[in-house]
Amino acid sequence: MRHAFRAPARLFPGALLLLAAPLLASLAASAEPVGVVAARVGPADGPSRLVYGLFNHPDDGRTRAPVVILVHDEGGPDGRVGALAAWLGEQGFATLELDLASPDDEALPVPANAGPAGRDLLDVLAAMAELEAVDQGRIALLGLGRGGRAALHALALSDLSTGPRPAAAVALYPGCRALAAEGFALAPGYGVPALILAAGADADDAAEACAALRGTAPDRIALHVLPGAHYAWDADEMAGPSGVTAVPIAGRGLVRVRADGWVADEARRRLRIFLRTVLTP
Numbered sequence: 001m002r003h004a005f006r007a008p009a010r011l012f013p014g015a016l017l018l019l020a021a022p023l024l025a026s027l028a029a030s031a032e033p034v035g036v037v038a039a040r041v042g043p044a045d046g047p048s049r050l051v052y053g054l055f056n057h058p059d060d061g062r063t064r065a066p067v068v069i070l071v072h073d074e075g076g077p078d079g080r081v082g083a084l085a086a087w088l089g090e091q092g093f094a095t096l097e098l099d100l101a102s103p104d105d106e107a108l109p110v111p112a113n114a115g116p117a118g119r120d121l122l123d124v125l126a127a128m129a130e131l132e133a134v135d136q137g138r139i140a141l142l143g144l145g146r147g148g149r150a151a152l153h154a155l156a157l158s159d160l161s162t163g164p165r166p167a168a169a170v171a172l173y174p175g176c177r178a179l180a181a182e183g184f185a186l187a188p189g190y191g192v193p194a195l196i197l198a199a200g201a202d203a204d205d206a207a208e209a210c211a212a213l214r215g216t217a218p219d220r221i222a223l224h225v226l227p228g229a230h231y232a233w234d235a236d237e238m239a240g241p242s243g244v245t246a247v248p249i250a251g252r253g254l255v256r257v258r259a260d261g262w263v264a265d266e267a268r269r270r271l272r273i274f275l276r277t278v279l280t281p
Contacts, residue, residue: 043119054077058093064133066140070095071144079237100120114150117146122157122158126163148173167279173198175202235257244257245259
């Protein structure tokens with residue numbers, strides 16, 4: 001595994017600060033931005049690449065804090081990720097707004113299968129665990145859509161890993177049918193917990209498909225299917241007054257979605273309870 005980490009120069013003297021252009025747009029929307037950092041990911045015996053993330057800390061890095069690594073969907077980092085990072089900062093969590101596409105990959109389509117991205121997330125997690133401003137035992141993964149599936153794959157892979165493990169994994173509107181098709185399986189029994197918040201009105205997040213996934217490890221997976229919710233229910237900052245926007249979804253192309261403030265508030269309420277439970281000492 002490759003996970004050499006370049007950390008924010010303001011926090012770690014002598015470290016290199018790397019600016020990633022795709023993330024600069026979300027800088028203003030994020031609470032307490034500390035800097036843009038880079039981690040090297042890839043198999044130990046294969047090619048590696050750099051991925052970038054915007055690191056935010058509730059007190060500018062003066063203390064060790066629990067961290068939530070945020071993973072975008074096919075659309076890349078956008079207003080949904082930035083708004084979620086700002087809200088998590090208000091709850092006292094540090095965040096890493098991760099961009100899994102390296103500059104060399106920008107012209108390539110995002111693979112529909114999120115499994116390989118799960119391996120990359122473990123590299124990023126191992127790198128974050130080395131930072132002085134991070135509580136290495138309290139790092140959670142949280143993804144939207146395909147990013148949520150990647151977070152869950154990372155959790156499953158960490159069961160077999162000797163390296164640092166996430167404290168939890170959260171998936172928002174992941175597409176339970178796609179997750180099952182990708183071969184996701186979580187070992188039952190005691191282990192790191194997961195939370196799935198599914199879009200009840202989205203065929204890809206059908207309640208029966210999500211329930212079947214949870215049934216493989218009911219003691220580890222908490223599932224809430226939000227009735228009437230559609231994919232990207234939290235896209236209000238992107239949608240504008242109409243509440244309607246379009247986002248890319250693997251296998252479906254550009255899909256019109258409608259933001260829903262009530263669903264977004266309910267999802268955040270459940271997310272707050274879960275994260276405080278798993279990340280509070």
